[in-house]
Amino acid sequence: MILGKPNVGKSSLLNALAGFQRVIVTELPGTTRDTVEETVLVGSVRLRLVDTAGIRDASDQVEALGVARSLEAARGADLALLVCDGSRPLEPEDQEAMEAARLARHAVCLLNKQDLPCQVDRSCLPFETVLPVSAKDGTGLEALTPVLEALFGAGTFCDGSVLTNARQADAIRRAAEAMGRARDGLEDGFTPDAVLTDVEEAMEAMGELSGRTIREDITNRIFERFCVGK
Template structure:
């Protein structure tokens, strides 16, 4: 997109095109007012198009004189507008023909169609919002849960920008201190050792005011992601332990085939349910066993792939039968994930005590004895999962700023640069090297806010928008 064209005027339909009560067409750019004067016929002929006011009248083709639609039109003078440019909004009837006719008329009067996201891109280029706020606009439009909306709104209000600006400022000050010292030592004659700047104070200052808060923003990423995108749970275990029964119980419907024969489920079965207002995607998988037939081994491969996608793995063990080497195989598949152990079939006599699981499979994972056949057990499991995987993260996120993936990657590089700077500071390295690392952390912060001019990046971000936003 060529942004030397920022001086031109753009237009787009801002509402979904189709039959509806009202359609909104908007323009942005210096030609907006002149356009409105050409194509709008106010009811009161002497009307001045006062800014930020709704005016009643008609859209009229200035060439043929034909009245096209009855509308409410507003003109908003720069800079108090979404884009910081002159803007016109036309509330008309919504239908394919009427919207199309008005847009055609606007295009015939020296205005061009906007690219996706171009209004928000102009708001960014004109300095009204930073890149994290522009991204928040997409997040708000896409939010499917109240929690996701809450997080996006904090970004839109510019909370991330505020903390990053303070961090930048602190880094700049530290850099100034270090560079002043470099200049100072350059001026020194060879006479003797001079005291360096108080390195320990610098490290602890940077650590308290930048590094620690940066880590807490990074830590909120995973929790925030679950709230925004939902939770993926994967059921695994050796054959016949009750995975498909658990899927059906959690969904409250007969989704997967349950049978006494081991090896019933051979492919991954997926469905979803709501837990505390968050969408949970749940996958039932083929049982992991030692000597699978060909189809089963394809299934097991898919099981392992699903485990790698999981936020939480539910590992089912049949408590009514002895543990075998197959359970060990499952353990190896899940041990690096976040998982819960479910000792199922507790309505039958247990073949081994619960301690045996702890002994055999070392790990801090919580263990539940339960029976899929008991509704109260299923409710207890759901309550535990809602509390642990949704409510607690939500509480943490209420006061946190949660970055998106792009921001997280940049913030991680900033964290690494700071860690290198700390090492250098402690080892008394050359000031230039330390200053370089601080600079590099600051560049990452600038990139989060979109302060370096990377038009590919902007294209990538704004292409996710819809037209008219």
Template sequence: MAEQEDIAGETIAAVSTPPGRGGIGIVRLSGPHALAISNALLALRNPLEHAMARFAEIRDPETGGKLDEAIATYFAKPRSYTGEDLVEIAAHGSPVVLDLLLRWALQQGARLARPGEFTERAFLSGRLDLTQAEAVRDLIDAQTLYQARTAAEQMGGAISRRIQPAKEKLVELISLLEAGIDFAEDDVDLTPDEEIGTRIDAVGAELAGLARSFERGRIVHSGLTLAIVGRPNVGKSSLFNRLVERERAIVTAIPGTTRDLVTERVSLGGIPLELVDTAGLRTTADEAEAMGIAKSREALADADIVLVVLEAGIPPSEEEAELLASLHGRRFLAVYNKIDLEDSSSGQGHAEEQSIRTSAATGAGIEALREALLNMVRTPGGESESGMLTNLRQHEAVKSALDALGDARAATANGTPHEMILLDLYSALRQLDSLTGETTADDILNRIFSTFCIGK
């Protein structure tokens, strides 16, 4: 506790905009002396007031002349991002000016902020829970608009709101058991085991739905990898270029042109999708091509989705048939390319259940291919689902809470004393606390005394 108080007593400062030149650059200060230090740095026309932007001049420390103009905004504690006094100085984005402001702030008694320390202080002051703090990082790292929207929902407490009903039910159950144990002399009845089991099941059902959201949330957060594989000269690189909408991979009529993995990241329905164009799969004596083929097989093994490109009008070879068979149980799509060159007298050849017919040369079938891929990246829950678990820590916490509830349910069915059942219930509560914030003993006692007229 003493260490936290020492941290709170320090004022921190940092440049809060990316390195380099820009139209605007921001220096941020947070802590008990943020206001005083800012007043020393700036020539203000009007005093800084909470949530009011003020025009200011930055003076040259050597000549006293005006060096730059800035807008300073002050947020008084606790109504700031960090829960402390916070000042943001928005000057022109000159690295020289921003560095000067930061050095002046440090000379006035501020300390250089550690990476992530502003958000850490927001968490320590109770302005954010851990899921909201993680969402700040996710928003910064977002590569698609859908990722940004999801992170914004998480920053607004979407996960906490989704967990809260289950947590309320769990705290209520804990309060019932505690009251029955501690206040038996006040005629508070023990909760029947059947009711305990029913209440545990209700909490578990809500958390199970949240745990299932991780399948979708993981994909939204991290994206998927799609490997484009097939024998040489079936049009893999041409399809790759069509999907990324530019000439990214070299295309020639010479088999074996692609000898290394070519990757590009695109957005498909808001999901980041890393496309991997691979070397044609075949037996070769060329050492460089053989190394590329080995990398292709590694990419094939690691990919979340596999696009197997075949030539329309030509039955799959034995090697291609084996490749398709090896993908059973995985997400894959067979693409019959070069339909523009297909001989109508030859028929359409072998057709897979999951297959699309395309022409990378003319663009025919490309939109159908995109739609088929979009259907493959969709998961149960849909894009409108709010409060998805987006990282492994969150999923493990909910899973551990479910495991503890399962233990409590089994103990109840076996007639275990309520004192022992409470151990499992508190274990589940601790896991949920790691996501939404701590439940204190006072929270439990307040629930007990507000529910039962004890000691009246």
């Protein structure tokens, strides 16, 4: 996931890594108010990046909810890309973003806006890896590839997603329970068609989680090798 205070270039970074304008970018702080996801390929590492609302004490209720969601997501992330504005001295909001980034399993600091004069001492950034970059023109982003490949290994899919509400958690629980019943049925000697209802229930629950519907032809392909009596 991508973290940082407002207007440091988080959305510009996501757009640069995605290779197209996935997120609206403006000069106004607080433009991003909710999480925005995109799968990108950095070298041989595939990431599901989440652009988050800028971390600050927001007076706007909608923005405040977005900030809270950013902090919640950081706790379960595999990777936090902390973005700092190198063209301005660090502020207390940067410190808050740093604390949030350290909640993730791994954290990499990107000192952004290197196309402008730098006003941040890299030694003040308490991270093992600090990369000077410019999300605006792409300068320095190539250095991110070996860092991520060292952290996750080549050909890895780094999924930084977390379950963000009770509905998603319930869908996972129902899917796991249904697959457990299907597995137990097969172990007890039931034929595959006998446990098909449980499998379909699990697939429907996962469809709720991903937003995708499960088509009948998928289950037909799964069981096409079996002869089901009618």
